Each structure stands twice: as C-alpha cells, then as structure tokens.
Amino acid sequence: MYLMTKNCLILGSQSSIGMQIRKIFKDNDFQVFGTSRKFHNSISKEEIFLDFFIDESLNKLCNQIPNIDSLIFCNGILVGKQLSDYEDEEINKVFESNILGPIKVLSRIQGKLNNKCSVVFIGSISGSAGSFDEVYAASKSAIYAFIKSLAKKSKNGVRFNCISPGLIEDSAMFSQFTDLEIKNHIKQTPTKQLNSSANIAKICFDICQEEWSQMNGQVINVNGGRYV
Numbered sequence: 001m002y003l004m005t006k007n008c009l010i011l012g013s014q015s016s017i018g019m020q021i022r023k024i025f026k027d028n029d030f031q032v033f034g035t036s037r038k039f040h041n042s043i044s045k046e047e048i049f050l051d052f053f054i055d056e057s058l059n060k061l062c063n064q065i066p067n068i069d070s071l072i073f074c075n076g077i078l079v080g081k082q083l084s085d086y087e088d089e090e091i092n093k094v095f096e097s098n099i100l101g102p103i104k105v106l107s108r109i110q111g112k113l114n115n116k117c118s119v120v121f122i123g124s125i126s127g128s129a130g131s132f133d134e135v136y137a138a139s140k141s142a143i144y145a146f147i148k149s150l151a152k153k154s155k156n157g158v159r160f161n162c163i164s165p166g167l168i169e170d171s172a173m174f175s176q177f178t179d180l181e182i183k184n185h186i187k188q189t190p191t192k193q194l195n196s197s198a199n200i201a202k203i204c205f206d207i208c209q210e211e212w213s214q215m216n217g218q219v220i221n222v223n224g225g226r227y228v
Contacts, residue, residue, distance in 0.1 A: 007114075009068045010034045011050070011105065012075030016171045017122055020201035021072055028205065033065055035075075052101030062108045069114050070208045073102045074122040076140075078173050083134045091135050098139035103146065116157035118208035121147060122200065123164040123219065129227040140164075144219050151217025159216040163203055166223030169194040191224035 008025040012018045013034025025032050035050035042049065048064055051057040076098045079090050102121070113119070126133070127140030147160040154160060167185045168174060174182070174194075186192055203222060207215060221227060 006030050006069040007066050008032045008070040008072065009065055010072045010074065011102065012036065012073070013047075014038050015074055015076075017168065017197045017200055018072075018074045020197040021074060021204050024201045024205045025070065030070070031066075035061065052096050052104060058104055058108060061105065062112070065109065065112060067112050067114045068109070069117055071109075071113065071117060071119045072122070072204060073105075073120070075101065076122075078133060078136050078176065080133055080176055081135075082132060086135055094135050095139050095142075098136070099142045099146065102143075106150075113156075113158050116210075116213065117159070118212075119147075119150075119158065119160045120204050120207065121160075121162040122204070123162045125164060125166045125221070125223045125227050127164060128219070128221070147219075148217045154216060157213065159213070161207060161215055161217070162219045163200060163207075164219050164221050164223070165195045165200055166226050167194050168197055168200065170197050185226075189224040189226045193224055195222060195224075 006029070008030040010018050010021055010032065013022050014036040018034065022032050022034055031046070033046050033048060035048045037049065037051055039047040039049040045064070048061055049057065050061055077094060079086070079094060081090070121143050123143050124136075124140040126137040127144060131137035143162055147162050150160040166189060167177070167182070177185070186194060200222065203220070206212070207220070
C-alpha cells in the first residue's frame with residue numbers, strides 16, 4: 001500500500017533544539033522543511049531563508065512550502081538584560097522573533113495546515129515563572145494566550161500546543177549562563193536534572209501523533225518541578 005509522505009515545517013531549524021527536531025522527524029520518514037536566516041544562500045528547496053521583518057520573505061515562505069502535517073516553532077532570541085538596560089530596538093527584536101513573527105507566519109499559512117495538523121511552540125519556563133529578563137519572559141508568555149485562542153477556533157482537527165521547558169543543557173541559552181547560575185538552576189529543580197534538546201525533540205514528535213489528538217490549547221511544563 002502506498003503511503004503519502006507527511007510534511008513538517010520547522011521555524012528556527014538551525015537552533016540546537018531545531019536540529020534535533022529535524023532529525024527525529026526525518027528519521028520517521030517526514031519530508032522536513034526548515035527556516036533560518038542562515039539559509040540566505042541555500043539552494044535546497046527544504047532550506048528556506050526567513051526574515052520576520054521582511055514582508056516579501058514571509059510571503060515567499062507561504063509560496064514555497066507544501067501543505068503541512070506538523071508545524072514546529074522553535075525560533076527565538078534571549079538578550080539577557082533587565083528592563084532598565086534594554087534599548088527600544090532590542091525590545092522590538094525580541095517580540096518580533098519570539099511571538100510577532102510566528103503570528104505573521106500563521107496568519108499566512110493557516111490554509112496550508114492539513115487536517116489533524118499539529119502545531120507546536122517551544123516556549124520557556126520564563127513565560128510562567130518570570131525571568132531576570134522581563135522582556136523575554138513577556139514574549140514567551142504571549143505564546144500561551146495565542147495558542148489557547150487558536151485552539152478554541154481550530155477546525156479539521158488542527159491542534160495548537162506549547163512545550164514549556166526549563167533550562168536546556170545543550171542550548172545556546174545554556175552557554176550564556178555562569179557556572180553558579182547553572183548550579184542554582186539544578187539546585188532549584190527537584191529532579192536535579194536539566195533538559196536536553198534531544199528529549200525535548202522526542203516530546204515534540206510524540207505529541208504530534210494521533211494518540212494525542214485530544215490535546216489542544218495546552219502548555220506542557222517540562223521543568224523537573226522547578227515551576228508547577
């Protein structure tokens with residue numbers, strides 16, 4: 001029996017988490033399309049340059065991709081400043097990258113989401129628990145209201161959920177923390193462990209499967225009990 005290939009689109013596919021998500025979907029016979037600003041000179045149809053600040057780039061994305069079965073948003077930036085140290089341009093960039101860009105993308109490609117498509121955002125414990133970087137935390141918390149609103153209006157079995165991890169030990173964010181900050185994170189985590197990109201990718205793939213078809217509009221906290 002011929003089985004139709006399923007398609008996955010990953011926003012931020014060159015991040016540490018994005019590369020792990022790309023691998024697990026490809027290993028399970030998905031055709032995977034990824035976006036990144038690093039793909040500016042790419043000649044592969046599966047590697048798509050995307051700049052949230054450029055309308056032409058957003059529109060081109062919609063024209064390039066086929067219908068999608070799984071859509072993963074793992075893009076985002078962390079400046080790592082407190083509010084008083086932020087420049088206005090940096091505030092705009094954080095919100096554009098972490099929430100406004102994804103909103104723009106979804107507004108353009110909703111018609112390309114196949115029946116029972118699973119849309120997954122990678123959020124952050126900061127969106128619930130707060131953070132030293134108030135702007136980052138605010139941009140991540142906005143994702144929660146967004147997916148809950150979309151879930152209430154979803155049609156044809158399309159689902160919107162968010163994975164909200166604690167600190168991920170092999171992420172770009174992890175490299176910005178001092179040894180003392182990392183020790184404090186572990187100390188404040190009841191399981192005494194940090195997340196890994198590979199495990200978050202497995203969770204992401206798993207909740208895209210049919211057995212999770214009734215999970216919609218949920219924030220999945222994966223932080224070892226640091227925030228409950």
